[in-house]
Every structure is written in C-alpha cells, then in structure tokens.
Amino acid sequence: MSDALWYFARGSGVISLVLLTVVVALGIGSRSGKPAFGLPRFAVSLLHRNAALLSVVFVAGHVISLLFDPYAQLRLFDVVLPFVGNYRPVWQGFGTLAFDLLVAIVVTSLLRHRLGARTWRVVHWLAYLCWPVALMHGLGTGSDNGTWWLWTISIACAVAVVAAIGWRLSTGFSRFPARAERQVAPRLRKELEEVR
Amino acid sequence: MKLHVDWTACDGRGVCTELLEEMLVEDDWGFPVARDGQRSPAVPPPLEGAAKQAVDRCPMLALKLIAR
Amino acid sequence: MTSVAEAAVGRVERRLLDGELGLDAHLARHGRLPLLDGSQIIGMARDSGLTGRGGAGFPVWRKLSAVAEAGDGSAVVVANGAEGEPASGKDRALLAYQPNLVLDGLQLVAAATKARAAHLYAPKAALAPLRALLEARRVAGLDRMSVTLQAAPDAFVSGEESAVVSALNGRGAVPADKRIRVIQAGVGGSPTLVQNVETLAHLALIARYGAGWFLSAGTADEPGTFLATISGAVRRPGVVEAGYGVPLGELIAAVGGATMRLQAVLIGGYHGGWVPADPALPVSRQALEPYGASPGAGVLVALPAGACGLGETARIAGYLADQVAGQCGPCINGLPRMAATLADLAARRPRAGLAAEAERLARLVSGRGACHHPDGTARLVLSAMRMFQADVAAHLNGRCLATEGYR
Known part of the structure; x- marks a missing residue:
C-alpha cells in the first residue's frame, strides 16, 4: 500500500509538471491575440484554464498521497510552509513554494471578476516564478531524479516554455505591430494641486 | 441585455470577436466594433450564452453585460 | 482673447459679464443670495429650463435631484472651469470678471445636494486671484460651504466630467468608463455633481431674479442666454453673451463684424460642426441640428473666404x-x-x-x-x-x- 502511494505521488508529480508546462505555453500563446498552436483564440483561453484546473487536481493528488506516505514524512504544515521539511528540505521546499504560488494564481483567477484586472494580473505574473520552481522541485527531489526519462521530460518541458517565451519576445508576436500603445498622456498625469 | 465595452480596459486581444462574430468584427487594429454600429450593442437572445462566455473569457475584463 | 463686447447690440445681452469688478460691486448690484432650501433650488432650476453650458446641454435640475437623492449628505459638488478647448475663453472671462456669480452658484448647488465638499476646478492661472476673494467672502459670511481650489491640467480632455472626478481623486485628469456614472460614485466614491462655471453663474442670477426672468431670453425650447467665444476673421475676437436663437450675424457684429467675407463658421468648437456663414442662421440646438452642429459651449470660429x-x-x-x-x-x-x-x-x-x-x-x-x-x-x-x-x-x-x- 505504501509503495502504491509513493508511485502515485511520483507519477502525479510528473503529470502536474507536464500540465503546468502546457498551461504556461498556452497562457503565453493567448497573450499574443493570435490563434496559437492551430487553435482559435477562445479555445486557447479555455484550454489554458482547463489544463490549469486539471493540474490543480494532480498537484492535490501529489500532495495528499505524500501526506500519507511513510517515507516522505510530510507534515501538514510542510504543505504550505516551504524549506522546513525533514526530507531534502530545500528541494521539497521548492515544491511547497510552487504549490503556494499555484494556489494563489488559481484562486485569484477564479475570483478575477471580483478582484479586478489589476490585482489578478499582478498575481498572475507569479506564474513565471511558479513554473521554474516546480521544475527544479521535480529535478532535485524524489527517487526519480537523475533518471534519463525524468531528464527527458524536464528538458522537453523547458524547451516548450523557453520557445513560448522566445516567441513572446519576438517582433512577430503581436497581431498588430503598428498598433499604438495605450498609455495615458503625461500632460494628464499631473498630480492634483490645490491652490492655497 | 446589452454588451458594454470598457474602452479604458480593452486591449483588442480578439477573444470576444471570435465568440460573438455574429455581433462583433475587428477594426483596423483588432479592437471590437459592433456590427450594428451601436455604442452598447443589444445581445440577441440566441447569443446570450456566447456573450456571457465572452464576458467571462475577456483577458482584460473589459466586457460587461448590462440591462437597459 | 477675453475681451468682452462693450455694448448690447440687437439680441446680444449682458447678464453674466455685466457690472464692475470686485465683491463690493457684486453685492451692491445683485445683493446676497436669498435663502433657499434644496427643493426650492431644484424647482427653480427646473422652472427656468437651465441646461449645462459645458457643451452637453443636459438639464441642470435632473442632475441636481439625482445627486441630492443619491448623496444623502455625502455628495460632492464641483464647479468646472477647465476650459481645455483652445478656441474657448468664456469660462476664463467669467472667472476673471464675475467670479462671485460662479461661487454663488456653487453654494446653491452645494445646498441643493446637501454636499459635504465643494471644489472649484480650473486652470491654475484662473484660480490664483480667487484665493483672496474666497477669504473676503468668508469674512462677509457669504459661503456656508468652504470651497477648495483645484488646478486643472491644460489639456483638451481635462474638463470632461469623469476626467474632472478622476483628477480630484488624484488619478490624473483622464476620462473614465461610463458604466458607473459620477452622479452615483464620483469624488471619493461619493455621488458627485460637476457643473460648468457658466451654468452655476446662471443659477446664481436665477436665484435672485427668478425663472421667469431667465426665460425672457432665448427661445421657448432653449431658454436663457449663453456665453459665446468668437474668434477667427472678426475684428475684436472675444466673449459675447446672447440668448439662444440669436442670429449668427448679430453675434459676429457684436465682436466688431467680420474682417473679410466669411465662407463658413465653426460652431460648437473643435468638437462642433461647420455651418454656412448665413447672418440669419439662428444659433440654437434646433436650428443647427441639420448641419450636425450645436451651440455646445458657445465656441464660434469664423472662416474667411480666402482660407481653406x-x-x-x-x-x-x-x-x-x-x-x-x-x-x-x-x-x-x-x-x-x-x-x-x-x-x-x-x-x-x-x-x-x-x-x-x-x-x-x-x-x-x-x-x-x-x-x-x-x-x-x-x-x-x-x-x-x-x-x-x-x-x-x-x-x-x-x-x-x-x-x-x-x-
């Protein structure tokens, strides 16, 4: 039974990483405003959201299975408090940190119509921290680190995200390169001044 | 129901023009234009579901459905 | 730019800009404001048919009663003198020549809406001389509500209603989305009344001389007078007051007439429309509508025949x-x-x-x-x-x- 938990924890962790990679790539793709990966824009957006929700399910499975796993010795507060674990505290801590960030990003996204675009966007930028931290967690901890297949998966994930970021930063990213940037005119930005 | 665009938020990402192509087209710069030329175009009942999805999916939260 | 026509010609009138400068002259000529309660002020605004003079021409009493109702003691009132339009000079002229009428009007709308704060928002240059005047009015016991003077940036859109509110909220004079209107949530989130300074000056005169007096100028549909800023190919560009429906020719004559033959006149300012230079054309919303123009904030630019x-x-x-x-x-x-x-x-x-x-x-x-x-x-x-x-x-x-x- 405890072996089953350990296998499940490892498998769900790897699947989570792959899903998060898909989420990040689709998120960058949806930012472009172009149909990305052969999908219409709204489909990119929906897939981005649904893959993210699915990754939450796998991450939850990953964490819960480890809570009951006798080898991992994960305590309840290790789930939220990073870098204080018994087993490889730094590498496990990355996992905790990525988990916290993921929860923040998902919760604010689910509530974004209530929170407003600005708050939501600021938190959403944490995705660029969450994903590499999750990647490092996978590479550094567990009994699969150093295996050829985990390296292959991790490198494939990294290539996907780096390629997406490269596309994001390229000149061909925007649909309308000639479009004027929306920016408030400095003449209107003046501080309010009371005449006394 | 009518579709209201907050132009101070809209960034012309083009999700709404895909979901509501019966109502909206893109202008020269990718910002939505109502086909009927109205400031806040009326949403015909068959499109209400699509309109709700457009409001939900707008990456800038620039769309609202308003009564009136 | 702020020369004021000296004599009344034809239907050109002098109501707002008449009289000597200074608080004493103002009190000698118009006296103190009569004591009126909120419903009297709103009723008088309704009976007079007074509309906003900032360009949009919305009935004043509607905004007043909406803010009074929504405010419930928390409302904010703003006199808007931010005249971003380069061809307009009437708000500056009014604040320079008869600021007491504006300040009286501001007190009236503050009373009518039971406001908690009152601001005068205008270009800094127009506000500086008003500091001493506000002090004099305070000493004379004229102002129940104290007024803060807030400098408006010199920009075309800085006087737009929601831009005024945004500026007063410290977020820059940028227009806002209109899904939530400033009469519901404006300055500090409170229901806010923004009225052009000329509108307030009219209200100050209506409070003293009555709605009937106000109605004696203008047309049946568009009562009262308005300040016009006339520039272009005219002899003495400046500000003139006339009743709505005044023939275009009389307005041009009041600023010394055209310097050469005119081919067209821009009415309503930079957001307005071109109309033929027909001296008989009445300057009113109704008469200008076929040309896609309206008197707006009273800006007229005369285009001579030789200009394109x-x-x-x-x-x-x-x-x-x-x-x-x-x-x-x-x-x-x-x-x-x-x-x-x-x-x-x-x-x-x-x-x-x-x-x-x-x-x-x-x-x-x-x-x-x-x-x-x-x-x-x-x-x-x-x-x-x-x-x-x-x-x-x-x-x-x-x-x-x-x-x-x-x-």
Missing part, C-alpha cells in the same frame, strides 16, 4: 489627435490616422478612396471611447466633408477653391 476649410479642419483634427488621453484603443489609433488622412486631403496629396477613407475612419471611431473625444472629432471631420464638398472634389483634382480665389 479643409486645411483648417485638418489642423484642428491634428490637434485633437494629439490631445487623446491615450487610454482607449480606437481613439489613440483612429484619431491620428483620421487626422493624417485629412491632412493628405488638405495638402492635395490625392490617392484612390482618400475622401471615403476619411469618412470611414470618422464613423469607425464614433462611440468607441470612454469619453466623447472620438465622437466629437469624427463629427467635426464629417461636417467638414459635407460643408466643403466642392473643396474636397477640387483637392482630389489637385486644386484648391479657397486659396485660388474661387470662394
């Missing part, structure tokens, strides 16, 4: 494109493109579909912004394309009727 209407319109469109707030995509992209298209037309750089393109862009930007800046700019361009139709045809053939003396 397309060139002048292109110059104004370029200015307006430069004055976009920068928030709304269709405006920040569309206005420069529209202005450039018009500039090509004005400079006789014809290409296939040039005129149609200018009109297409004007229709494209209309109604697609947080404020009416794109709509107003489009209105000006469309009215120029109509009014100067013959010039458009000539320009497309490389000719200019005006500068070649055919007009």
